[in-house]
Amino acid sequence: MTNKVKIAVFASGSGSNFAAIEEACQKGELNAEIVLMVTNKPEAYVVKRAEQAGIPVAAFQPKQFDTKEAFEEAILATLREAGAEWLILAGYMRLVGHTLLSAYPSRIVNIHPSLLPSFPGKDAIGQAVEHGVKVTGVTVHLVDEGMDTGPILAQRAVDVVDGDADQTAEAIHAIEHDLYKETLNGLFE
Ligand code: GAR
Numbered sequence: 001m002t003n004k005v006k007i008a009v010f011a012s013g014s015g016s017n018f019a020a021i022e023e024a025c026q027k028g029e030l031n032a033e034i035v036l037m038v039t040n041k042p043e044a045y046v047v048k049r050a051e052q053a054g055i056p057v058a059a060f061q062p063k064q065f066d067t068k069e070a071f072e073e074a075i076l077a078t079l080r081e082a083g084a085e086w087l088i089l090a091g092y093m094r095l096v097g098h099t100l101l102s103a104y105p106s107r108i109v110n111i112h113p114s115l116l117p118s119f120p121g122k123d124a125i126g127q128a129v130e131h132g133v134k135v136t137g138v139t140v141h142l143v144d145e146g147m148d149t150g151p152i153l154a155q156r157a158v159d160v161v162d163g164d165a166d167q168t169a170e171a172i173h174a175i176e177h178d179l180y181k182e183t184l185n186g187l188f189e
Pocket of ligand 1: 124
């Protein structure tokens with residue numbers, strides 16, 4: 001395939017979604033190339049995954065900057081240098097601000113482990129179990145200035161397994177990895 005879409009993946013955690021996207025790029029199941037992995041958590045496991053895959057890592061911690069704008073300007077300079085065309089959030093646990101949103105209008109995508117607008121924010125799976133819902137799910141959406149808001153691109157329902165967060169998380173992650181790949185393929189066509 002030609003003209004691969006250049007993406008930067010943003011992540012703060014273990015990086016199973018990062019790994020699934022990276023594998024899909026390698027196998028040619030996603031017409032994209034990860035040019036950069038951006039993290040706000042240099043100690044996160046996703047950094048090891050990126051290094052093992054030979055993907056450049058850019059770690060920026062907000063506390064190193066006076067303002068959110070300065071923090072995002074630094075990220076933006078690195079994204080431009082890497083030639084990133086789309087920003088793919090995969091467990092990036094920070095709100096994206098004005099600087100990145102205006103540099104990448106309608107080109108920032110997020111995945112969230114619930115059927116939004118239910119259970120936005122942190123620990124969406126724990127929130128679903130706590131509320132006793134029987135069905136939760138996964139949402140892929142374009143990012144705006146809100147917390148897990150923005151136009152919804154795709155959703156898939158997942159049963160809550162025995163009221164148990166760990167088992168439900170396992171089921172959700174498996175769906176996330178497929179749904180993110182499918183949705184990104186649709187966007188990059
Ligand atoms: C994923 O479940 C993702 O949907 C969630 O963080 C997890 C990261 O897992 N994102 C959010 O909650 C965003 N609000 P991973 O590090 O294994 O990809």
